[in-house]
Amino acid sequence: MDNVNKLGLRERIERAFAKRVRRRMLTNAEKVEWVSYHIPKTAGTSFRSALQNAFEEREFFAVYEFSGANELSRGEPIWLPASTKVIHGHFRPHALHRQLFPNGKRITWVRDPIKRAWSLLNHTLDVQNNDNVYQFIKTNFLDQGITDREELFRAMIKHKKSAKFLNIYTRDYKSFNKKFFFFVGSTEHYDEDLDRLAELMQRPLPRQQLNSSQNKQPAPELSDKERAYFSEEYRIHERLIK
Numbered sequence: 001m002d003n004v005n006k007l008g009l010r011e012r013i014e015r016a017f018a019k020r021v022r023r024r025m026l027t028n029a030e031k032v033e034w035v036s037y038h039i040p041k042t043a044g045t046s047f048r049s050a051l052q053n054a055f056e057e058r059e060f061f062a063v064y065e066f067s068g069a070n071e072l073s074r075g076e077p078i079w080l081p082a083s084t085k086v087i088h089g090h091f092r093p094h095a096l097h098r099q100l101f102p103n104g105k106r107i108t109w110v111r112d113p114i115k116r117a118w119s120l121l122n123h124t125l126d127v128q129n130n131d132n133v134y135q136f137i138k139t140n141f142l143d144q145g146i147t148d149r150e151e152l153f154r155a156m157i158k159h160k161k162s163a164k165f166l167n168i169y170t171r172d173y174k175s176f177n178k179k180f181f182f183f184v185g186s187t188e189h190y191d192e193d194l195d196r197l198a199e200l201m202q203r204p205l206p207r208q209q210l211n212s213s214q215n216k217q218p219a220p221e222l223s224d225k226e227r228a229y230f231s232e233e234y235r236i237h238e239r240l241i242k
Contacts, residue, residue, distance in 0.1 A: 030101070031085070033104060035086075061087045072094070093180065109190075113233035153220060191207060
């Protein structure tokens with residue numbers, strides 16, 4: 001029976017290498033000073049630019065689909081350059097991030113839920129990328145002849161599968177409160193909050209407005225029944241900023 005669990009030379013080398021890589025990943029994660037969670041359509045692109053200007057190129061690492069976002073969303077370590085001081089990207093908060101980045105101050109920006117959802121719809125229709133959001137909208141609404149944006153928005157609210165796109169606070173932030181974060185900014189007070197964060201970081205954070213929607217039409221006025229769709233989103237949003 002002892003022979004069953006014995007590893008060959010190749011397997012022993014691979015295991016030792018894997019352990020060494022993991023140790024290096026954890027060691028580099030300990031050096032991270034700032035962990036920035038980018039919620040879609042909350043001025044994340046503008047804030048990313050501000051961070052890139054505040055830190056040296058080798059100190060900034062963007063975390064998106066092909067650079068570790070899925071792993072971080074599961075609380076797993078990812079490869080980071082040893083020089084990394086700040087990470088920023090579309091990954092979800094996870095309780096294990098406290099241990100993974102023991103010296104990393106966690107920051108995020110939030111936005112009024114209805115305005116964020118409306119902006120997401122407009123941005124998706126503007127760029128028409130073949131991502132999950134656009135394909136969902138195209139299949140369920142555009143291909144059915146619903147092309148007016150306000151009509152489409154109201155139709156999305158009635159569709160049960162829209163929640164995973166529109167109700168992102170409920171999906172990703174339900175288990176977290178303001179205590180999890182060192183800083184929570186509001187896009188409705190972006191300049192003021194950016195100045196406040198710059199003081200905390202002791203670094204200049206330049207103001208820029210990037211990746212804004214081409215459609216400047218304000219979010220439609222919703223009925224009480226339609227607003228109720230976002231009731232949990234507002235509850236979590238308020239919990240994060242107060």
